[in-house]
Amino acid sequence: MAVVGQLFVNQIKGCYMDNDHLLILIEKYLNGEATATERKWLENWYASFDNSADWLREGAAEAMEITAELKQSLQGKLAGAAQLKAVNKQVFSLRRNRRLLWAAAIVLLLGSSVLLYRLLMPAGIMETVVAGAGPRTVALPDGSVALLQAGSSIRYDKKFNGDRREVLLEGGAQFNVTAHAHPFVVSSGQLSTCVLGTVFTIQAYPDTDSISITVLEGKVQVSKQQQVIGTLGSEDRLVYNIPTGAVARYHIQNSEVQCNNQTLQEIMALLGQWYGYTIQASDTTILQERYTGSLNRHETLEELLAILCEVNHINYEVDKKSRQIMLTRK
CATH class of the missing domain: 3.55.50.30 (Phage tail protein beta-alpha-beta fold)
Structure with a gap:
């Protein structure tokens, strides 16, 4: 782990007041506003939990219950340090363990985001595939196929355990999804695309200000932070503008x-x-x-x-x- 990243992790673990800093960084990450250094810090922070934070994964269910209680008294999700202090006060009033405060606050802030998925997935079962200078075909555990574009990468559970088949995508890829009772979810930046069986492509490169999703066959549902922003059928395309949040849809014909x-x-x-x-x-x-x-x-x-x-x-x-x-x- 890089020295700067380790120092940041140590500060977070050692000083409760730095929780504000962490939550702000996580929100910036989700909004696509984090700098390269901040993203590296968060990756190092997550990596530090591989062996020492079983409590986070084991306490996820209880943390979700806590967040349900907190949501009743909050107008929306955390927007920064001021909201976090209000959450802290209520958690202490419930006399919860500090570790569960972390879990509850993180779950509340992140919702169904990519970072939450990384935090709650058991360590050591994830597969990462990176395409080089040209396209690369990847056979997924359920028989689905991903065609990665040059320079793109995906990360997924080797066995697709659980009630969702989830893939983390950076870059561009086409997915030919095998029909299955469990939904197939691709998390790409701020958006999640959910399908049961279809062929579609996603463009979500980190150096661009838009995410585009094109359906070649079937139907998909596109969401941002658990809010549906579009349902696409065959030959439909959705383009999401990251800075403005604007959504454009159009149809591909012939x-x-x-x-x-x-x-x-x-x-x-x-x-x-x-x-x-x-x-x-x-x-x-x-x-x-x-x-x-x-x-x-x-x-x-x-x-x-x-x-x-x-x-x-x-x-x-x-x-x-x-x-x-x-x-x-x-």
């Missing part, structure tokens, strides 16, 4: 995508999904250029790039060896 003033960032993420490439730009403002028109996935990558770049006065370069596309201003 292998075409209709773009209505979409940013190049959103469009390039789609092309990356179709052709297995990652996109880079010499100037971040390039990705904020917009395009209105149709894209046909039967056309070649070069044909689509030529159209998009000509309209926006941009040059492009395709590196087939590393499977990267570089965009530059003319």
Whole structure:
């Protein structure tokens, strides 16, 4: 564990007042506002629980009961240190163990988030798969198949124990899900996508400000912090804007995508999904250029790039060896 990360963990464990700091960091993490250093701290903090925090996993059920009591007296989820102090007061009034305070506060704040899933999963049974420079196919324990795009990764329970088949995704992937009584859930950033059996793709790269979900077959339900934000059928797409929380939906017809003033960032993420490439730009403002028109996935990558770049006065370069596309201003 990194020295800075270990010091942060020690501070959290050794000083109760630092709980405020931890909860604020966790909320920033969930809102996509944490810096790279803060994300590393949280990962180190979680890793420190591998052997010493069985109490958190074992006490999860009771912690959920505590949170139910707390929710009755709170107007919403924790928003920062002020709300946390109110929770602390009520927990102490219940004379609960400090460890259960941690569990209750974390469960209340995180809901069904990716970090809660990591905390409550038993240690030592998770599988992590990372795609390299090109796409990678992953056979999941239930017979489902994930096609990872270049540079993407997934993490999942090796045996899919429990009443949900859950996968943590960073990047882009297509999932061909085997029908099963237990729902299949993909957690990607702030969103969770739940299905029973279908084929769909998700784009959730950490360096972009949007998450897109496209259903090729079947039906999926998309949620944010347990609130449903959309139900998609075959050939539907949902695009979630992380900074604003805006949700856009549109339908794909006859292998075409209709773009209505979409940013190049959103469009390039789609092309990356179709052709297995990652996109880079010499100037971040390039990705904020917009395009209105149709894209046909039967056309070649070069044909689509030529159209998009000509309209926006941009040059492009395709590196087939590393499977990267570089965009530059003319």
